[in-house]
Amino acid sequence: MVASMNWVERLNAEGETREEAISQLRVILVRGILKSFASRGVDNAFAEDIAQDALLRILNSLDSFEGRSRFTTWAMAIAVRTAVSELRRRHFRDVSLEQVIHGENNTLDLGETDVRSAEDSIDRQALYDQLREHIETDLTEKQKTVIQALLGGMPVENIADRMGTNRNAVYKMMHDARLKLKQSFESSGVSPEEIQSILAGGA
Amino acid sequence: MTFSNDKLHRLLEMVAEAKEDLMDCDGCLEHIAHYAEVHLQGLSPREKFAEVKLHLQSCPCCKDEFEYFMQAMQTLDLE
Structure with a gap:
């Protein structure tokens, strides 16, 4: 195994030493990407492209590596x-925030098919009504938009893109x-435990 | 802006589990490599990892990335 400090020194060096370190790191990253995204059907070209982008970010961030x-x-x-990030960007490339909020997109790996219906208990329905009221009165318009988009399956960073802000x-x-x-809810006397109990069908 | 009962149900689950998370996604990325190594070695998470763990429970994007990252970790030599 090449020691961490050795990696940093070699990547900060010039000439052949640096090129060799970049080349070795690229191989390691490509192998990792192919392994972790095998279930998503990514190919070698995708892994190579990602490794190249990641290498640029890594080389630009070498000073922030603290050796932990x-x-x-x-x-x-x-x-x-x-x-x-790239897979999310591609998946949501042609999807607007409005489409996600109004349920017109294909969500990413959420597997959500459970549509609540008339079989919801009276307690649960009351909880939904109370939540609607809290959303309306206690959240800002931006918070409402973010919550709707997230529940519609759009990842945080894609919402950030659409809203012209960042993931954080x-x-x-x-x-x-x-x-x-x-x-x-707590101010109106409903504890998190009660919420969980009602959702689970108790209370 | 309307919320279906299905969405309200999922939001209620998120609300009931909500905890104060002082970390953001970039902060999580700073610590995730060390956290993953400790996780793979089966060591008890140290106090300072409590924030990482909480963020992973609260942030679906970072949780998703962590799962892919753990797959990639299998290809690294961690002797």
């Missing part, structure tokens, strides 16, 4: 995020909305 993990593990994490900001909007709604 092995270098190759750190590099692979970047490559996998690059690959997932969208995640924070979703996170704050969840906490706000939880707080609203």
